[in-house]
Amino acid sequence: MQSAAPPLYHLVRFRPKLKTFPSKSQLCPSGTPFCRLRMASVSGFGMRPLRALAGSSSSSAGDDDGFVTLIEYVGKEGINVKDDLVVLLDHIQYACKRIAALVASPFNYSLGKQTALASVGSDRDAPKPLDIVSNEIILSSLRKSGKVAVMASEENDAPTWISDDGPYVVVTDPLDGSRNIDASIPTGTIFGIYKRLEELDNLPTEEKAMLNSLQSGSRLIAAAYVLYSSATILCITFGSGTQAFTLDHSTGDFILTNPSIKIPPRGQIYSVNDARYFDWPEGLRQYIDTVRQGKGRYPKKYSARYICSLVADLHRTLLYGGVAMNPRDHLRLVYEANPLSFIVEQAGGRGSDGKNRILSLQPVKLHQRLPLFLGSLEDMEELESYGDVQQKVNPGYEV
Numbered sequence: 001m002q003s004a005a006p007p008l009y010h011l012v013r014f015r016p017k018l019k020t021f022p023s024k025s026q027l028c029p030s031g032t033p034f035c036r037l038r039m040a041s042v043s044g045f046g047m048r049p050l051r052a053l054a055g056s057s058s059s060s061a062g063d064d065d066g067f068v069t070l071i072e073y074v075g076k077e078g079i080n081v082k083d084d085l086v087v088l089l090d091h092i093q094y095a096c097k098r099i100a101a102l103v104a105s106p107f108n109y110s111l112g113k114q115t116a117l118a119s120v121g122s123d124r125d126a127p128k129p130l131d132i133v134s135n136e137i138i139l140s141s142l143r144k145s146g147k148v149a150v151m152a153s154e155e156n157d158a159p160t161w162i163s164d165d166g167p168y169v170v171v172t173d174p175l176d177g178s179r180n181i182d183a184s185i186p187t188g189t190i191f192g193i194y195k196r197l198e199e200l201d202n203l204p205t206e207e208k209a210m211l212n213s214l215q216s217g218s219r220l221i222a223a224a225y226v227l228y229s230s231a232t233i234l235c236i237t238f239g240s241g242t243q244a245f246t247l248d249h250s251t252g253d254f255i256l257t258n259p260s261i262k263i264p265p266r267g268q269i270y271s272v273n274d275a276r277y278f279d280w281p282e283g284l285r286q287y288i289d290t291v292r293q294g295k296g297r298y299p300k301k302y303s304a305r306y307i308c309s310l311v312a313d314l315h316r317t318l319l320y321g322g323v324a325m326n327p328r329d330h331l332r333l334v335y336e337a338n339p340l341s342f343i344v345e346q347a348g349g350r351g352s353d354g355k356n357r358i359l360s361l362q363p364v365k366l367h368q369r370l371p372l373f374l375g376s377l378e379d380m381e382e383l384e385s386y387g388d389v390q391q392k393v394n395p396g397y398e399v
């Protein structure tokens with residue numbers, strides 16, 4: 001099959017071996033050979049994997065180079081999700097590669113200036129240029145996938161109905177942390193994927209779009225975030241563990257780099273905007289005062305880390321443990337809290353609003369906001385034992 005590939009696609013000849021990387025045979029015990037996807041690497045993101053586009057694959061027993069791409073991983077020789085979902089993921093990863101290029105682009109400078117202008121004297125939550133462009137990139141990819149009935153985005157007031165027979169519903173925050181862009185601080189994209197509720201098919205479009213988008217997080221079939229940082233990381237769950245893939249810019253492939261993320265049961269890091277200390281309730285102040293002095297259940301002094309970019313703060317928390325929080329009503333249940341809680345739970349952690357498990361909440365409004373606490377099980381239990389951790393005073397901060 002490789003020899004039949006169009007000349008545009010050239011084979012990647014060099015890929016450094018990662019020592020800790022799982023071999024294909026480890027991931028696919030049956031020993032079934034994986035399909036080798038070939039992508040053009042002209043820009044590192046501009047071309048598409050052949051298999052999902054052309055429905056073709058190539059396999060050869062001698063082709064085991066020890067690397068597994070996202071599309072291989074979710075395909076027939078990997079965890080074997082439905083073909084429709086593979087196609088959707090292929091389009092989602094493509095959109096994220098475009099956004100990764102956008103946030104790293106020199107043209108970002110002018111977009112950044114518009115960002116600054118757009119925020120002067122206006123609502124700090126107003127959409128920024130890069131948010132809008134990212135939103136358009138995602139919408140376009142979801143449309144092209146042919147697999148999406150409705151997209152609900154943090155950037156749009158109402159959900160966008162895309163196709164009557166699309167099997168999936170996608171909720172997304174296209175570019176979280178975009179206020180950090182001017183300073184090249186990490187940003188991220190968040191996705192949640194649900195099945196379309198076929199029992200609603202006969203309702204008027206607006207109504208079924210809204211109800212499909214307001215599904216409880218417990219119905220998510222997949223959730224992912226993409227972190228745009230020194231590396232571009234795609235972290236995903238299909239409900240059986242959490243996996244991370246790292247973008248290989250030379251080929252445009254997301255390569256499996258962590259097949260099973262396990263959040264440490266206890267970390268030594270808390271992540272919060274503690275300039276808000278005096279607006280916090282007593283319970284949250286006591287918790288932070290206690291752990292930072294090393295007087296909590298874990299007798300070590302905690303450290304503070306706060307990037308102010310939810311995906312980045314969560315990614316660090318997943319790897320190192322601890323708790324990442326925003327105790328005020330700021331983050332969105334549908335676009336942020338639900339997908340990220342699913343990912344954290346699948347890594348062995350917990351997502352809570354300070355009182356309740358996030359995934360047990362029924363969204364009532366599309367842009368519903370709430371306090372959000374994500375992290376290691378033992379840290380989360382200790383935090384919640386203080387009871388009074390939700391910040392009710394939320395004056396609308398300037399920065």
Ligand SMILES: O=P(O)(O)OC[C@H]1O[C@](O)(COP(=O)(O)O)[C@@H](O)[C@@H]1O
Nearest residue numbers: 125176177178273308309310326330
């Ligand atoms: O101002 P706070 O309370 O520290 O909030 C910071 C949080 O807001 C976010 O920037 C999201 O806010 P937006 O949805 O308005 O972009 C997160 O990335 C970050 O964790």
